[in-house]
Amino acid sequence: MASTTHQAWLTVNNVRLEVLGRGQGPPIVWLHGEDGLDPSAPFLEMLAAHGQVLAPSHPGFGHSPDASSVDTVDDLAYLYLDLLAEGNLRDAVLIGSSLGGWIAAEMAVRSTERLRGLVLVAPLGIKIGDRESRDIPDIFALPPAEVLRLQYRDPERATFDPSKLSDDQLTVIARNREATALYAWEPYFHNPKLRQRLHRIKVPTLLLWGVDDRFVSAANYGAAYRDSIPGARLETIDRAGHFPHLEQPEALVERVRAFLGDRRA
Helix, strand or coil, X not given: CCCCEEEEEEEECCEEEXXXXXXXXXXXXXXXXXXXXXXXXXXXXXXXXXXXXXXXXXXXXXXXXXXXXCCCHHHHHHHHHHHHHHCCCCCEXXXXXXXXXXXXXXXXXXXXXXXXXXXXXXXXXCCCCCCCCCCCCCCCCCCHHHHHHHHCCCXXXXXXXXXXXXXXXXXXXXXXXXHHHHHHCCCCCECCCCHHHHXXXXXXXXXXXXXXXXXXXXXXXXXXXXXXXXXXXXXXXCCCCCCHHHHCHXXXXXXXXXXXXXHHC
């Protein structure tokens, strides 16, 4: 069946969201990370071959307005649970990347009633070291080039010339950075209590990680997530860093496709 694409606006519990819709079939909800949502990213079209992709921009990201009632990841988790309920979405597969993976995990510890599966792509959100150890590099303090080196296997693919971007594109980049600070500044990119709650996740869970992720590694951070979620599976993707959906979209979507096939079986 041919894929259809639309950019729409939804109001969920009085919060206005810009939402990308693509494809048809069982719902697949994509929650973007601190990088924001690029509607032209190839992985979205690839995912849409396997269901109806719904990808909202979090309040403050993209073109979604700020919302006075939403200023924490906890708020975002409840917002998207409301989105599932108000849209009467059932048997959805929830996929979140980095910051979006943290949001997805927070949703799943609260309720999996409308989910048939959870995919976490290099999620942030938990603390694995002692209180004096920094588990996640400080993206606000490090030079931008160093952040890209940590997050991408090939940092060149993420570099850009600001002089060649439109005013709208520059505004979105600035909004995404400001919104990331709002949601992740304190405590920095984690909820101290999330790890002890992950045992509440009762749906099949797949963790996907880039082999070359130098931001948070699969061996340590990914393994801690896997060991905290009952029955969770951790798989790695070659030639990819922290955002495998951008560096290796075909490989990521193939892992998701296999996971969806298991759920249908």
